[in-house]
Amino acid sequence: xxxxxxxxxxxxxxxxxxxxxxxxxxxxxxxxxxxxxxxxxxxxxxxxxxxxxxxxxxxxxxxxxxxxxxxxxxxxxxxxxxxxxxxxxxxxxxxxxxxxxxxxxxxxxxxxxxxxxxxxxxxxxxxxxxxxxxxxxxxxxxxxxxxxxxxxxxxxxxxxxxxxxxxxxxxxxxxxxxxxxxxxxxxxxxxxxxxxxxxxxxxxxxxxxxxxxxxxxxxxxxxxxxxxxxxxxxxxxxxxxxxxxxxxxxxxxxxxxxxxxxxxxxxxxxxxxxxxxx
Numbered sequence: 001x002x003x004x005x006x007x008x009x010x011x012x013x014x015x016x017x018x019x020x021x022x023x024x025x026x027x028x029x030x031x032x033x034x035x036x037x038x039x040x041x042x043x044x045x046x047x048x049x050x051x052x053x054x055x056x057x058x059x060x061x062x063x064x065x066x067x068x069x070x071x072x073x074x075x076x077x078x079x080x081x082x083x084x085x086x087x088x089x090x091x092x093x094x095x096x097x098x099x100x101x102x103x104x105x106x107x108x109x110x111x112x113x114x115x116x117x118x119x120x121x122x123x124x125x126x127x128x129x130x131x132x133x134x135x136x137x138x139x140x141x142x143x144x145x146x147x148x149x150x151x152x153x154x155x156x157x158x159x160x161x162x163x164x165x166x167x168x169x170x171x172x173x174x175x176x177x178x179x180x181x182x183x184x185x186x187x188x189x190x191x192x193x194x195x196x197x198x199x200x201x202x203x204x205x206x207x208x209x210x211x212x213x214x215x216x217x218x219x220x221x222x223x224x225x226x227x228x229x230x231x232x233x234x235x236x237x238x239x240x241x242x243x244x245x246x247x248x249x250x251x252x253x254x255x256x257x258x259x260x261x262x263x264x265x266x267x268x269x270x271x272x273x274x275x276x277x278x
Contacts, residue, residue: 011120011225011226012103012104012120012121012225012226012242013041013103013224013225013226013242013243014103014104014143015041015243016041016044016061016078016080016143016243017044017045017046017049017080018045018046019045019046019047020042020045028040028042028043029042029238029239029244030042030043031238032070033234034069034070034249035233035234035248035249035252036233036234036246036247036248036249036252037064037070037071037246037247038238038240038244038245038246039063039244039245039246039247040240040243040244040245041241041242041243041244044061044078044243048061049061050062050077052079052087052090054087054088054089054090054091054092055079055081055085055086055087055090056084056085056086056087057081057082057083057084057085057086057136058079058080058081058082058085058086058087059079059080060077060078060079060080060146061077061078062075062076062077063076063077063078063221063223063245063247064076064221064245064247069249070247070249071219071220071221071247071248071249071250072219072249073149073197073219073271074147074148074149074197074219074221074269074271075147075148075149076145076146076147076148076221076223076245076247076269077145077146078103078143078144078145078146078223079143079144079145079146080141080142080143081105081107081134081135081136081141081142081143081144082136082141083136083137083138083139083140083141084135084136085135085136086108086133086134086135086136087133087134087135088133089133090132090133090134091126091132091148093150094128094129095128095129095150095151096128096148096149096150096151097125097126097127097128097148097149097150097151098125098126098146098147098148098149099123099124099125099126099145099146099147099187099188099197099199099269100118100123100124100126100134100144100145100146100147101122101123101144101145101147101167101187101199101267102118102119102120102121102122102123102142102143102144103120103143103144103145103225104120104140104141104142104143105119105120105136105138105140105141105142105143106118106119106136106137106138106140106142107122107134107135107136107142107144108134108135108136108137109124109132109133109134109164110132110133111124111126111130111131111132111162111164112130112131112132112162113131116164118144118164118166119166121166121167121168122164122165122166123163123164123165123166123167123187123199124162124163124164125160125162125163125164125187125188125195126162127151127159127160127161127162128150128151128159130162132162145223145267147197147199147221147269149196149197149271151196152196152274154193154194154196154273154274157193157194158194159194160192160194160195163187163188165187167185167187167201170185170186170187172184172185172201172203173185173186178208181204181205181207181208182202182203182204182205182208182209182210183202183203184200184201184202184203185200185201185202185203186198186200187199187200187201190272190273193273195272195273196271196272196273196274197269197270197271197272198268198269198270198272199267199268199269200267200268200270201225201265201266201267201268202265202266202268203263203264203265204229204256204257204258204263204264204265205258205263206258206259206260206261206262206263206264207257207258208257208258208264209255209256209257209258210254210255210256210257211255212255213232213253213254213255214253214254214255215251215252215253215254216250216251217250217251217276218250218270218271218272219247219248219249219250219269219270219271220246220247220248220252220254220268220269220270221245221246221247221248221268221269222245222246222247222248222266222267222268222269223244223245223246223266223267224240224241224242224243224244224245224264224265224266225242225265225266225267226242226262226263226264226265227241227242227258227260227262227263227264227265228240228241228242228258228259228260228264229241229256229257229258229259229260229264230256230257230259231246231254231255231256232253232254232255232256233246233248233252233253233254234252234253235253239259241260
């Protein structure tokens with residue numbers, strides 16, 4: 001499949017694909033450990049794409065899947081759909097819920113018979129067992145993050161319904177004591193225990209930081225949307241920038257600070273609101 005070049009009209013990094021020249025050094029920042037994985041933007045080339053058989057005119061970069069020694073609760077991919085492409089039944093597992101966040105282009109979703117057109121910054125929560133389809137009716141390639149997680153039923157609590165919106169329409173919440181320089185845009189209500197995961201956009205203004213090593217049970221997937229920063233994972237300090245991805249297993253210590261002249265923003269997945277199954 002030949003995919004048209006993406007027009008970077010959004011502020012989110014979405015310049016994927018291509019192939020480096022033979023003159024480039026092969027040294028890169030990609031690393032896999034038992035505590036964390038870093039997939040830098042330079043890894044997202046044509047030859048490492050995956051095909052999802054339910055989709056047409058589509059390619060994907062799988063950023064996270066459950067693996068021994070790593071994050072185990074979710075899958076995350078960057079999906080590119082060429083004009084005219086899409087899927088009538090994208091999700092092959094009825095027990096799996098999904099979340100889509102659009103980076104560039106337009107994506108038409110039909111969820112339980114209702115049509116929604118998502119542009120950059122648009123998102124949709126797709127409940128397990130929901131009937132939905134996705135297609136690119138535009139003239140440019142559409143790229144988006146697709147998160148998938150098996151839904152954990154909570155006794156006495158009804159499963160959540162679809163949620164559709166745009167992150168730019170949500171007022172970010174400032175973190176205490178930061179004068180708003182560290183703030184979080186929550187696309188799913190963290191106080192609604194029907195949701196067993198959260199997807200947020202975290203924003204740091206230049207120089208702002210997480211001033212302690214967070215060490216907790218939640219697994220994370222982090223995709224840098226804008227800017228650059230320095231992230232600490234399990235004692236290692238790593239520079240990251242727009243287009244880079246990080247997967248953190250449970251209890252991996254983490255901290256960061258914004259290291260550039262512009263805001264440092266990332267898309268964050270975390271599992272939450274469930275008791276530990278033993």
